[in-house]
Amino acid sequence: MPDLDAVRRDLLAALGPDGVGVDPLTRRLYARDASLVEGDAGLIAFPRDAAEVQRVLRIAAAHDVAVVPRGSGTGLTGAATPLHDALVVVTSKMTRIIEVRTEDRLAWVEPGVFNLDLTEHLRPLGFHYAPDPSSQQVSTIGGNVNTNAGGPHCLASGVTSAHVLALDLVLHDGALVRLGVEGPLDPGYDLRGFAVGSEGMLGVVTAVCVRLTPNPPAVRTMLLDFADVDDCARTVSAIVAAGVIPAAMEMMDRGIVRAVEAFAHAGYPTEAAAVLLIEVDGAEPAVDAQTAAVEHAAAVNGVGTVRIAADEAARALLWKGRKSAFGAIARIAPHYHLHDCVVPRTKLAPILAGVYAIARRHDLVVTNVFHAGDGNLHPLFSFDRSVPGTLERALAASDELVELCVEAGGALTGEHGIGLEKRAFMPLMFSQESLAVQACLRDAFDPSGRMNPEKVLPAGARCGEFAAAAMGRAGALPEGTWI
Amino acid sequence: MDLIHPAEAGEVVDAVRSGRRLLPVGGRRHMARRGAVEVDAELWTSALDRLVAYDPAEMLCVVQAGMRLGELRAALADGGQEWPTDEPDDATVGGVIAAGVDPVRRLRVGTLRDSVVEMEVVLGDGRLVTSGARVVKNVSGFDVHRLLTGSLGTLGVITQVALKVRPLPAARRTLVTREGGLALGRRLLDALRQPAAVLAEPDRIVVHLEGWPAEVAEQEASVRALAACEATEEPPVPGVDTFPGSPIVVEAGIVPSRLEGTLAGLDAYRALSGVGLTWIPCRDAASAAEIAARGEAAVTCRAETPEPSHRERTALEERIRVTCDPGDTFAGRT
Numbered sequence: 106m107p108d109l110d111a112v113r114r115d116l117l118a119a120l121g122p123d124g125v126g127v128d129p130l131t132r133r134l135y136a137r138d139a140s141l142v143e144g145d146a147g148l149i150a151f152p153r154d155a156a157e158v159q160r161v162l163r164i165a166a167a168h169d170v171a172v173v174p175r176g177s178g179t180g181l182t183g184a185a186t187p188l189h190d191a192l193v194v195v196t197s198k199m200t201r202i203i204e205v206r207t208e209d210r211l212a213w214v215e216p217g218v219f220n221l222d223l224t225e226h227l228r229p230l231g232f233h234y235a236p237d238p239s240s241q242q243v244s245t246i247g248g249n250v251n252t253n254a255g256g257p258h259c260l261a262s263g264v265t266s267a268h269v270l271a272l273d274l275v276l277h278d279g280a281l282v283r284l285g286v287e288g289p290l291d292p293g294y295d296l297r298g299f300a301v302g303s304e305g306m307l308g309v310v311t312a313v314c315v316r317l318t319p320n321p322p323a324v325r326t327m328l329l330d331f332a333d334v335d336d337c338a339r340t341v342s343a344i345v346a347a348g349v350i351p352a353a354m355e356m357m358d359r360g361i362v363r364a365v366e367a368f369a370h371a372g373y374p375t376e377a378a379a380v381l382l383i384e385v386d387g388a389e390p391a392v393d394a395q396t397a398a399v400e401h402a403a404a405v406n407g408v409g410t411v412r413i414a415a416d417e418a419a420r421a422l423l424w425k426g427r428k429s430a431f432g433a434i435a436r437i438a439p440h441y442h443l444h445d446c447v448v449p450r451t452k453l454a455p456i457l458a459g460v461y462a463i464a465r466r467h468d469l470v471v472t473n474v475f476h477a478g479d480g481n482l483h484p485l486f487s488f489d490r491s492v493p494g495t496l497e498r499a500l501a502a503s504d505e506l507v508e509l510c511v512e513a514g515g516a517l518t519g520e521h522g523i524g525l526e527k528r529a530f531m532p533l534m535f536s537q538e539s540l541a542v543q544a545c546l547r548d549a550f551d552p553s554g555r556m557n558p559e560k561v562l563p564a565g566a567r568c569g570e571f572a573a574a575a576m577g578r579a580g581a582l583p584e585g586t587w588i
Numbered sequence: 589m590d591l592i593h594p595a596e597a598g599e600v601v602d603a604v605r606s607g608r609r610l611l612p613v614g615g616r617r618h619m620a621r622r623g624a625v626e627v628d629a630e631l632w633t634s635a636l637d638r639l640v641a642y643d644p645a646e647m648l649c650v651v652q653a654g655m656r657l658g659e660l661r662a663a664l665a666d667g668g669q670e671w672p673t674d675e676p677d678d679a680t681v682g683g684v685i686a687a688g689v690d691p692v693r694r695l696r697v698g699t700l701r702d703s704v705v706e707m708e709v710v711l712g713d714g715r716l717v718t719s720g721a722r723v724v725k726n727v728s729g730f731d732v733h734r735l736l737t738g739s740l741g742t743l744g745v746i747t748q749v750a751l752k753v754r755p756l757p758a759a760r761r762t763l764v765t766r767e768g769g770l771a772l773g774r775r776l777l778d779a780l781r782q783p784a785a786v787l788a789e790p791d792r793i794v795v796h797l798e799g800w801p802a803e804v805a806e807q808e809a810s811v812r813a814l815a816a817c818e819a820t821e822e823p824p825v826p827g828v829d830t831f832p833g834s835p836i837v838v839e840a841g842i843v844p845s846r847l848e849g850t851l852a853g854l855d856a857y858r859a860l861s862g863v864g865l866t867w868i869p870c871r872d873a874a875s876a877a878e879i880a881a882r883g884e885a886a887v888t889c890r891a892e893t894p895e896p897s898h899r900e901r902t903a904l905e906e907r908i909r910v911t912c913d914p915g916d917t918f919a920g921r922t
């Protein structure tokens with residue numbers, strides 16, 4: 106076991122008293138993220154720049170202590186939950202927007218910058234940062250990079266990895282490397298692409314070069330209501346089949362619409378079985394053409410009414426309904442378990458039927474608000490933990506849900522990540538050999554295994570065992586080979 | 589030189605485990621990017637050419653890596669869609685991915701690396717690995733396929749991929765202006781907001797437009813308001829094919845704000861405005877080396893302290909290569 110007192114002394118010497126958290130309250134605060142899992146934070150470091158991050162990681166290396174990188178802690182899977190008294194490295198004091206270069210369509214920012222703050226900073230320049238996770242008011246760019254965050258507007262523009270050109274990463278031993286390039290040609294392997302979404306298991310991100318997206322000249326936001334959930338799901342496919350990729354296409358079922366209306370008064374129709382919130386953008390003629398195609402696809406699939414936001418205030422109100430969904434569900438029950446699986450979008454209707462059946466079977470309330478255009482479901486089971494047996498039922502329902510989605514050809518997670526919560530499910534998607542290769546590649550970045558250990562990869566997937574087996578086949582290893 | 593023509597992934601595994609040094613070969617369109625390598629055999633993917641699954645409503649297409657782009661384009665056109673690449677018809681899907689060539693039209697259609705959502709690959713020690721999933725959005729596990737994209741055949745043989753495809757544009761238009769220059773290219777880019785491509789040359793600009801018919805008409809009017817031009821049928825040709833008469837064409841990735849300084853004094857170039865990818869024809873190896881050095885100096889503007897370690901990055905890349913190809917089957921050791 107590492108000597109935490111010695112680590113604390115070294116950290117205090119390197120960062121000063123403001124840079125280190127040792128008291129019980131702070132340790133409690135950083136013992137978890139926004140998931141249901143609670144861990145143990147040994148010490149908490151608050152470095153102010155990349156050089157301090159390097160110092161912190163050298164200290165961690167000297168004392169052989171595990172490191173958990175963390176932004177705002179809004180993650181939903183336990184990826185930022187420290188285990189066994191790990192050192193939590195919080196980047197919330199690294200909040201500089203280092204430079205904005207509109208001609209190059211890029212900006213360099215420190216990891217602690219809030220997602221929404223960046224977009225607000227860019228707006229007057231005619232640009233924005235496209236990924237917009239629902240947590241964007243409080244989630245950081247560094248956290249977004251580590252989870253490869255998505256959001257409603259990722260349907261047309263892609264998730265975080267499509268908007269990160271390069272990043273600076275401090276490795277387990279304190280070395281600083283730049284992955285990716287500002288320009289259009291990266292001569293090496295796409296290490297940047299591998300690092301985005303790596304959930305803190307490769308190193309600590311100290312700077313991010315993000316791509317700037319020009320603000321669209323025109324935007325149109327529509328709310329479509331349906332008396333039948335299947336019609337709503339079919340409309341999603343019909344819109345895509347018509348050659349339209351909306352900027353956003355969000356589906357909400359009756360349960361969530363009613364909760365949202367009671368909370369946000371956004372004017373959503375509470376009698377509908379489901380609604381679609383659709384946004385199209387681009388040049389004015391492109392917006393007109395897409396709107397017409399959406400209206401046609403909805404009409405042939407039994408839409409009730411199509412409301413088009415007449416002005417910016419009406420548009421903001423429609424989005425307020427969507428974005429307040431997770432505040433609103435607190436009115437249903439005190440606790441919730443939120444999922445994030447992805448299914449082929451043509452299977453949305455039968456999968457949703459399956460989700461309702463699972464909820465019925467386990468006597469749980471389920472509501473659905475999700476990125477329908479991507480097939481990215483967010484079923485939300487609401488429950489009261491204080492009722493004995495309820496948490497167990499919620500977890501059993503979650504297991505069935507994950508299996509349902511993967512069996513349909515889907516994936517475990519579309520934007521939240523694997524973390525602690527879903528690592529046991531990884532063998533549903535990947536063979537042992539594929540998991541072992543993932544483990545080995547992770548080890549190539551972090552041979553020490555101290556960067557956010559016990560996350561993402563299931564307990565059995567280790568590089569060493571597998572490398573031994575591979576060696577047996579390949580014969581003797583050439584000199585200089587790293588294992 | 590031996591030639592191996594596997595028709596399924598299992599045969600690729602056998603070939604890789606045979607102990608010979610191999611060069612994976614697709615359509616031979618991007619071999620120059622890898623440079624000369626000494627191997628015992630070429631492993632051709634030409635018999636791995638099946639369309640595995642395609643449902644236009646999913647906007648995904650699963651193909652074996654040896655499929656030619658011409659064949660893929662025809663299959664996808666039936667569904668009113670395309671895989672966004674501007675490489676030639678006789679290139680293979682796997683070859684384009686291994687070479688990591690982005691489409692000329694990337695401002696509109698995105699980058700190549702974001703269009704590969706799932707991959708099956710045989711690594712250098714014969715492990716058959718899958719990565720990603722057949723859905724448009726997925727963050728499950730580490731993306732091995734990201735490393736293979738652009739790896740030039742040094743990590744493994746790509747055998748199958750799932751590709752994110754997109755609707756074919758309803759309208760397309762290509763315009764060529766009578767004047768050229770980087771400054772005009774920049775003005776056109778600013779005026780158009782989302783063109784498919786603006787290719788600046790010293791004496792003309794080629795503007796590729798695509799989208800909804802009324803949108804393209806509006807963009808064409810914007811171009812004509814800035815510069816006299818004619819419509820042509822010129823396709824969005826990748827740059828290295830732009831100067832057929834030139835013995836050497838240097839491809840450089842230059843940060844857009846440094847284009848003017850870097851290309852100063854050159855009387856021939858083709859630069860992708862807003863992106864910075866540039867092709868420069870050269871008479872001989874010496875001038876090519878000089879131009880390449882200028883390009884390398886202009887890949888970034890940011891110089892911060894602490895400075896990232898180039899040596900550590902190189903070491904990291906080598907550890908990744910050895911992880912995937914411990915026996916140097918693909919002759920990638922540097």
